[in-house]
Amino acid sequence: MLAIIAAIVFGFALLIDLLNNNFGAPDLFNWNTLVLIGLLLIALHLGGVGSGVRGGGWRRGRR
Template sequence: MLAIAAAIVFGIWLVLDLLDTNLGAPDLFNFPTMASIGFLLLSLYLAGVGSGPRAGTGSGRRFYGRRPGRG
């Protein structure tokens, strides 16, 4: 989920950069700020924060007996 949020942040920054606009707040929508937000979200995602439910919580696929694709 955080990787998707980082992609959205980078996408918004790219569109703002391509349109050459700052939305009236040049200190808020600049490269260092948007890059910092995006990299923060990516690092949290890679650290495992917000990665979804863990195994054993009752969600996900269950395989009983022989697992498919194991030859």
């Protein structure tokens, strides 16, 4: 899930870069900030945050 959100953030950052627009908030929505947010979301995804499987996952062995 976090990887999908990161892809959306990267797409939004690409649109900002291509359109040369800052949407009236140059310090909040600049290209570098969105890239850092996207990299943070990918790092969290690769670290296992938000993976959805908790505990031991599937049960194995005897019951």
